[in-house]
Amino acid sequence: MFVFQDQVHDYPHDSPVPRLNYPTASFIISAPTLALCPDDTGAEVAFAGRSNAGKSSAINALTQQNALARTSRTPGRTQLINFFSVMNDESRRLVDLPGYGYAKVPEAVKIEWQKHLAEYLRNRFSLRGLVLLMDVRHPLTEFDQMMLDYADQREMPVHILLTKADKLKKGLPALRCKKFARV
Ligand SMILES: Nc1nc2c(ncn2[C@@H]2O[C@H](COP(=O)(O)OP(=O)(O)O)[C@@H](O)[C@H]2O)c(=O)[nH]1
Ligand SMILES: [Mg+2]
Secondary structure (H helix, E strand, O other), rough: OOHHHHHHHOOOOOOOOOOOOHOOEEEEEEOOOOOOOOOOOOOEEEEEEEEEOHHHHHHHHHHHOOOOOOOOOOOOOOOEEEEEOOOOEEEEEEEEOOEEEOOOOHHHHHHHHHHHHHHHHHHOOEEEEEEEEEEOOOOOOOHHHHHHHHHHHHOEEEEEEEEEEHHHOOOOOHHHHHHHHHH
């Protein structure tokens, strides 16, 4: 699914890029601030999106582990930046970012999360790409646009992953995807 840039350089252009074995993923650490994140070396791909969009579920699906990243029915519970290594190599990481946009969290707490998230997105050198999750019923919110802008500023690739298509009425998923493709 993802190609880590440093890995590409390890292989001649005409060789296929090796697939990473995501089910080997394991938890490294949860960090409340950029300063407490693991060393900023190697490469990582972060999963971003509104609270409850399905970030943790996507990481669990990718790694085929039910409870690697915690999922929750209560939006806004994941307030930390969670790091996972791939293939027992801590220089290759998946990152579960704190959700944003949960209305019931006090304003001051929200501002604090957004500050840490912005700091991470602007300054994390080893961040190589974003997977931006959007609930297909409410795509491209102001916050999603902000994430796209951060990625654009860093010229970083973004993979948009639409979730909860099963919650749309019959026939609507295809329509929504067409509409999204035009944006
Ligand atoms: N129906 C449905 N539920 C989903 C989907 N993706 C995630 N969920 C559920 O939505 C809730 C929030 O998911 P979670 O992964 O914790 O979101 P996060 O806050 O972005 O990490 C959980 O109850 C998940 O089981 C999906 O594609 N369809
Ligand atoms: Mg989560």
